[in-house]
Amino acid sequence: MVDSVDIRIHLNEENNRVKIEIRRTITALTLKLQRVIQEDMLSGQRLKVQSGRLRGSLVSRVEETGGLIEGIVSAGGAHVKYAFIHEFGLSGSLGIKEHLRHIKQVFGKPITPRDVLVKAHSRTVKFKERRFMRDSLDEIAKIVPKNIDKAIERGLNG
Structure with missing residues (x-):
């Protein structure tokens, strides 16, 4: 089970192109994760759509603090308190x-x-767990290392 994907790369100012490519790749992977959850898991495969509020509550963002670039996909919030119960049972x-x-x-x-x-x-x-977010992350986590390697190559060859 994958709860997060952690790849650490130390960059200095000379490698700014690499950092830009990695940020682009993380942004694309974060959006892909959100799309997989919404389209493959929450459109009838894992959960039957009632109102669409859970699917609509998904939010993705990329945060950069210091040398850390982090892609985040979250669901739920004040209007969809049942997201946690569907995910973990x-x-x-x-x-x-x-x-x-x-x-x-x-x-x-x-x-x-x-x-x-x-x-x-x-x-x-x-209430049985439905794992709509964790299973999607497991699927996307398989392609993360290869995509980061390609981003580094693009940045170095830039």
């Missing part, structure tokens, strides 16, 4: 808050619609 007890439920039938027989109070309770959940 969940097995445990969930607390359900007290709420009103609108019912139209009782024991399979129709009744006059009304609201009933459902008291707070807990429920056991076993």
Whole structure:
């Protein structure tokens, strides 16, 4: 299982062309990872699309701090809190808050619609992990070293 890909290269000012090529390559690989997650994993293969919010929450960026160039793809956020559960699964007890439920039938027989109070309770959940992000990273990680080597060659031959 790959959670990240880490390749360290020390560059000085003379190798600026190499750095530019590596940054371009990391940007392209980061976008490719985002595309694989959105198109290959979240368009019905791993998860059935309901609203498209999870697929739309994917964000990619490339950050450069000091000598480190880092490509990041993230999902979820405030509007898609369930992304973590889909990725890693969940097995445990969930607390359900007290709420009103609108019912139209009782024991399979129709009744006059009304609201009933459902008291707070807990429920056991076993939710299987779907690994839409980690499996995509595993797939892209296979091509990273070769792409970085080519970027270095382009920078040196530049």
